[in-house]
Each structure stands twice: as structure tokens, then as C-alpha cells.
Amino acid sequence: xxxxxxxxxxxxxxxxxxxxxxxxxxxxxxxxxxxxxxxxxxxxxxxxxxxxxxxxxxxxxxxxxxxxxxxxxxxxxxxxxxxxxxxxxxxxxxxxxxxxxxxxxxxxxxxxxxxxxxxxxxxxxxxxxxxxxxxxxxxxxxxxxxxxxxxxxxxxxxxxxxxxxxxxxxxxxxxxxxxxxxxxxxxxxxxxxxxxxxxxxxxxxxxxxxxxxxxxxxxxxxxxxxxxxxxxxxxxxxxxxxxxxxxxxxxxxxxxxxxxxxxxxxxxxxxxxxxxx
Amino acid sequence: xxxxxxxxxxxxxxxxxxxxxxxxxxxxxxxxxxxxxxxxxxxxxxxxxxxxxxxxxxxxxxxxxxxxxxxxxxxxxxxxxxxxxxxxxxxxxxxxxxxxxxxxxxxxxxxxxxxxxxxxxxxxxxxxxxxxxxxxxxxxxxxxxxxxxxxxxxxxxxxxxxxxxxxxxxxxxxxxxxxxxxxxxxxxxxxxxxxxxxxxxxxxxxxxxxxxxxxxxxxxxxxxxxxxxxxxxxxxxxxxxxxxxxxxxxxxxxxxxxxxxxxxxxxxxxxxxxxxxxxxxxxxxxxxxxxxxxxxxxxxxxxxxxxxxxxxxxxxxxxxxxxxxxxxxxxxxxx
Numbered sequence: 001x002x003x004x005x006x007x008x009x010x011x012x013x014x015x016x017x018x019x020x021x022x023x024x025x026x027x028x029x030x031x032x033x034x035x036x037x038x039x040x041x042x043x044x045x046x047x048x049x050x051x052x053x054x055x056x057x058x059x060x061x062x063x064x065x066x067x068x069x070x071x072x073x074x075x076x077x078x079x080x081x082x083x084x085x086x087x088x089x090x091x092x093x094x095x096x097x098x099x100x101x102x103x104x105x106x107x108x109x110x111x112x113x114x115x116x117x118x119x120x121x122x123x124x125x126x127x128x129x130x131x132x133x134x135x136x137x138x139x140x141x142x143x144x145x146x147x148x149x150x151x152x153x154x155x156x157x158x159x160x161x162x163x164x165x166x167x168x169x170x171x172x173x174x175x176x177x178x179x180x181x182x183x184x185x186x187x188x189x190x191x192x193x194x195x196x197x198x199x200x201x202x203x204x205x206x207x208x209x210x211x212x213x214x215x216x217x218x219x220x221x222x223x224x225x226x227x228x229x230x231x232x233x234x235x236x237x238x239x240x241x242x243x244x245x246x247x248x249x250x251x252x253x254x255x256x257x258x259x260x261x262x263x264x265x266x267x268x269x270x271x272x273x274x275x276x277x
Numbered sequence: 278x279x280x281x282x283x284x285x286x287x288x289x290x291x292x293x294x295x296x297x298x299x300x301x302x303x304x305x306x307x308x309x310x311x312x313x314x315x316x317x318x319x320x321x322x323x324x325x326x327x328x329x330x331x332x333x334x335x336x337x338x339x340x341x342x343x344x345x346x347x348x349x350x351x352x353x354x355x356x357x358x359x360x361x362x363x364x365x366x367x368x369x370x371x372x373x374x375x376x377x378x379x380x381x382x383x384x385x386x387x388x389x390x391x392x393x394x395x396x397x398x399x400x401x402x403x404x405x406x407x408x409x410x411x412x413x414x415x416x417x418x419x420x421x422x423x424x425x426x427x428x429x430x431x432x433x434x435x436x437x438x439x440x441x442x443x444x445x446x447x448x449x450x451x452x453x454x455x456x457x458x459x460x461x462x463x464x465x466x467x468x469x470x471x472x473x474x475x476x477x478x479x480x481x482x483x484x485x486x487x488x489x490x491x492x493x494x495x496x497x498x499x500x501x502x503x504x505x506x507x508x509x510x511x512x513x514x515x516x517x518x519x520x521x522x523x524x525x526x527x528x529x530x531x532x533x534x535x536x537x538x539x540x541x542x543x544x545x546x547x548x549x550x551x552x553x554x555x556x557x558x559x560x561x562x563x564x565x566x567x568x569x570x571x572x573x574x575x576x577x578x579x580x581x582x583x584x585x586x587x588x589x590x591x592x593x594x595x596x597x598x599x600x601x602x603x604x605x606x607x608x609x610x611x612x
Contacts, residue, residue: 041558043298190487200465
């Protein structure tokens with residue numbers, strides 16, 4: 001995995017005689033559906049009031065390389081809120097939504113494989129994506145912490161259509177060949193889990209739990225993503241976009257898990273060109 | 278044309294997503310009852326320690342429900358069945374119902390008022406004691422010159438206060454009050470106690486369910502108090518009661534490995550496994566205990582509780598008179 005990351009990083013540095021650089025900030029709605037039988041047989045659904053992404057892309061005549069980061073927090077429910085009483089509370093208590101946090105990190109390196117840059121362009125290559133999921137389930141008086149981390153190496157295809165001078169429509173599809181998967185264990189709080197969270201520091205715990213994963217073949221974990229983006233140039237430097245993102249994750253071990261994401265985001269991109277001699 | 282095909286493909290992708298999930302289970306009362314029994318059969322670890330026969334319970338309670346049973350009837354049947362476990366780690370959160378604990382002490386608040394922190398503060402602690410921001414959190418100070426006192430209401434970051442409680446000159450004893458300690462994360466307690474422990478000691482071992490079969494467990498995992506600390510050099514008296522539960526009972530197991538520790542009071546609650554919260558098909562919340570725990574000598578206290586070295590209880594009359602005879606006994610032992 002380290003080798004792949006290094007190669008991708010090198011690819012960012014060592015490419016293009018003339019490069020177009022783009023920095024894009026995205027914000028928008030993201031809907032998350034999650035059914036993890038480790039915690040519940042029900043499907044949790046929630047919108048992310050916070051869904052913020054930042055990406056950098058360097059593209060040239062023959063290739064494009066990008067890195068990105070996205071953070072989303074979802075308030076999710078499987079059933080409507082309800083009240084219950086507790087011996088030491090004078091007023092009824094109300095169940096709260098579960099809070100799911102997803103951190104996505106991604107990098108890709110693609111080569112142009114067809115099309116003319118003026119009209120339609122096709123790229124193909126590899127992407128490395130990591131999603132860290134911290135899941136705070138709320139079941140009324142008590143809750144549970146869960147985690148899911150998936151790192152995927154995916155063949156990636158990107159197609160881009162240009163409509164006139166200013167408009168373009170781009171889609172990309174990723175289908176991982178190799179996944180590294182870490183999930184909450186069979187009974188959630190086993191001794192390894194307890195030991196790994198004993199630093200009592202959130203990020204350190206999440207990284208230790210994530211490291212405790214395994215390579216998952218296609219029959220053990222299925223993932224994939226698709227995105228579409230309409231972009232309109234405002235001027236030579238600035239562009240605005242409207243995008244749709246879809247992602248799917250399925251895994252059977254230790255209990256069936258299915259998670260689906262749908263997002264609609266608006267973005268603002270700043271582009272600049274640089275010649276490298 | 279390309280755009281139309283693209284939009285149609287997108288609409289199909291969004292429209293068929295529900296089919297990707299597993300069908301959610303039925304939510305009628307018999308279906309939920311069956312789900313509970315099957316889940317406890319596969320997840321609940323201390324079945325044998327608590328003498329539970331799931332087939333017998335299913336036969337006893339299952340016929341009380343049918344597809345027309347109300348939520349209230351389902352709640353009544355489930356709580357009656359789960360009460361057989363008598364386990365504080367088993368609870369049920371249901372709409373418009375009281376939070377249910379399977380353990381009789383927690384459910385009925387039996388002997389709840391035999392421990393009165395207000396009496397300790399008013400009549401035993403010397404002026405200038407420290408109290409945590411939440412009254413269930415911690416309190417520490419001096420009971421008399423040289424005798425430190427620390428009470429923790431749960432096991433968490435509050436145990437970091439133990440070091441401050443012991444930062445008194447010329448201590449000759451410590452009363453560590455763990456009555457009404459509702460548990461939490463025992464690793465906080467281990468880290469606090471390691472500062473009093475010079476050499477590595479096994480404190481307990483545990484194993485966790487990792488499959489549906491009755492014998493599907495992880496390997497035993499041994500927990501230690503790491504060494505490197507400094508033995509206090511004075512006796513410690515630990516106070517326990519029936520509300521000393523879960524992670525705090527594991528803390529008591531760890532304390533028993535330190536030198537010159539005496540446990541007094543009542544037997545602990547007996548819910549030493551860990552607990553996890555999950556959800557039933559009808560959206561109700563419940564907790565279940567998926568671990569077995571053994572002391573270093575192989576003793577199992579699940580369902581029984583850890584007995585004190587000296588059994589002593591407050592009475593209601595003691596409380597009315599402003600006395601805490603358990604604490605007085607601790608002081609007597611430290612004289």
C-alpha cells in the first residue's frame with residue numbers, strides 16, 4: 001500500500017510539460033444509508049448538514065492527477081424519535097439521532113486514453129481512496145461506537161464532454177480491485193477493541209482500529225463509486241460546478257453491512273496554469 | 278442523446294438502491310420476541326454462569342404473544358423474560374416505558390439509599406475536600422490527618438484524580454470508595470492503579486463471543502497492571518456495594534492484586550462482562566453482555582459478585598442518624 005501511495009505522489013510531482021492546476025472547494029447535501037447487522041437489522045438514513053470537500057487537480061495534455069479530502073457528519077435515524085422514562089429523571093427522555101462521521105481521502109493518476117481535448121476526452125488509471133468512518137449509534141439510553149475503514153485501489157475511468165466554450169460534463173467511475181477493510185468486531189467490544197481504544201484519544205484510536213484490518217477480496221467486500229459533474233467557467237480562473245456522487249460498500253464479515261451514499265454538491269474551482277521547463 | 282441516456286442511467290441508479298439492502302425483519306410481537314431469543318442465544322456470553330435455558334424461556338414466554346399483541350404487551354413479556362438474567366448489563370429502552378434493567382437491584386433501586394454521599398461530605402470529610410463538577414463524578418479529601426479518601430462515581434477520566442487525592446503529605450492510609458460506581462471503561466482504572474504498582478501483575482482475563490454457536494469465543498485475553506509504579510507503603514481499604522458494577526468490578530479485581538488492600542462493604546453487583554448496545558427490529562434499544570471474565574485464580578464472579586473481605590452494610594437507621602458505618606469500619610481498620 002505504501003508503494004502505491006509513493007508512486008502516486010511521485011506522479012503528482014513528475015509530470016506535464018505544461019500543467020493546468022485546479023483547486024476546488026465543494027459543499028452540499030450528502031445522504032447516507034447504512035445497514036450494519038453488527039448493530040441493528042434496520043437501515044439508518046441521514047443527511048449531512050456538514051459535507052465539505054477540498055481537491056487539487058493537475059492536468060496536462062496526456063494525464064491528470066488529483067488528490068482530495070472530504071468530511072461529512074450525518075445525523076441518522078432508523079426509526080422516529082420516541083420518549084421513555086428513567087427512574088432518576090422527572091421528565092421523559094427522548095431518543096437522539098445517531099451520528100456518523102466519514103472522512104474521505106483520495107488520490108488518482110489517470111492517462112488520457114482517447115478523444116480530442118476540445119470535445120470529448122477519456123482518461124483511465126488508478127485511484128487510491130481511504131474512507132474512515134466513526135459511527136456513534138444511539139439506541140435510547142445507551143449507544144455504541146462502531147468503525148469502518150476501507151482503503152481501495154481502483155481502476156478508474158473518467159469521461160469529459162465539452163459543450164461550447166464554457167460548459168463541460170464529466171463523469172467518473174471507480175471499481176476497486178483490492179480493498180483493505182477494518183470493521184467493528186463480531187461482538188463490538190472485544191478485548192482487542194478495548195485495548196486499542198485505551199489511549200482514550202479519538203484520532204489515535206481510530207487509526208489503531210483502522211490498522212487492524214485485512215485485505216478483502218472482491219467476494220469479501222464490494223465497493224464502487226460514481227460521480228458526475230457539470231462545470232461552467234465563469235472566467236479564465238474561476239469555474240462553478242454542480243455535482244452528483246454515489247458510493248456503495250458491502251461486506252459480509254463479521255455481519256452483513258451495506259452502505260450507500262448519494263451527494264449533491266456545488267463547487268467553486270480556481271484554476272491556474274504553470275509551465276515547467 | 279448522450280445526455281438523456283446519462284440522466285436515465287442516473288435515475289435508475291438512484292431508484293434501485295433500496296433493493297441493495299437486506300429486507301428489514303418483521304416487527305410484530307412474535308417476530309421481535311423470536312429475534313430477542315435468537316440474538317441472546319448467539320451473543321449472550323454468561324448463559325451458563327447465570328443458569329439460563331433459552332429453550333425453556335422461549336416455551337414459557339413465547340405463547341403469551343401473537344401478531345395482535347400491543348407494544349405494551351411485548352414490553353411486559355420481554356422484560357419478564359429478561360429479568361431471569363438478573364444482569365445489569367441487560368437493559369431495554371422502549372417507547373413510553375420505563376428504562377428496564379434486568380438486574381433486580383438496578384431495576385427496583387433496592388438498598389439504593391444505604392450509600393449517602395451527602396453524609397460522607399457533611400460528617401466525615403475534613404473541610405477543603407474537592408468535589409468533581411458532576412456530583413456523580415468524584416470527590417476526594419482527608420477523613421482525618423493522614424487518611425485520604427477518594428470516591429469515584431464511574432470509571433473514566435475521573436480516575437486521573439486519584440493521583441491528586443494521594444498527593445497529601447504523610448499519608449498513612451487510603452479509603453477508596455467505589456460504592457455506587459456505575460462502571461465505564463476499566464482501562465482508565467488500570468492506568469491510574471499502575472502508578473501504585475511496582476511490578477507487572479495479571480488482574481483478570483476475558484474472552485468475547487465471536488460466532489453464533491454457544492462455544493464460539495475469542496481466545497482468552499489476559500489483562501495486566503503494568504509495573505513501574507511506586508507502592509504506596511500504606512494500607513488501602515476499598516468500599517463496595519451492590520451498585521459497584523461492571524468496569525468497576527474489574528477495577529476491584531485489579532485492586533485485589535495490590536499489596537495491603539482490604540475490601541469491605543457489600544458484595545459487588547456481579548455484572549463483570551462488558552456490555553454492548555444494539556437495536557431490535559422494532560427500533561427499541563437493548564444491551565447485551567458478550568464476554569466471560571475470570572479472575573487470575575480462575576474464579577468467576579459473573580452473576581454472583583465479588584465478595585468483600587469484611588461484610589458490612591449501612592442500615593436506613595444509620596442514614597437517618599447521619600452515620601456511615603461502612604466508612605467508620607474502614608477508618609477503624611486503618612487505625
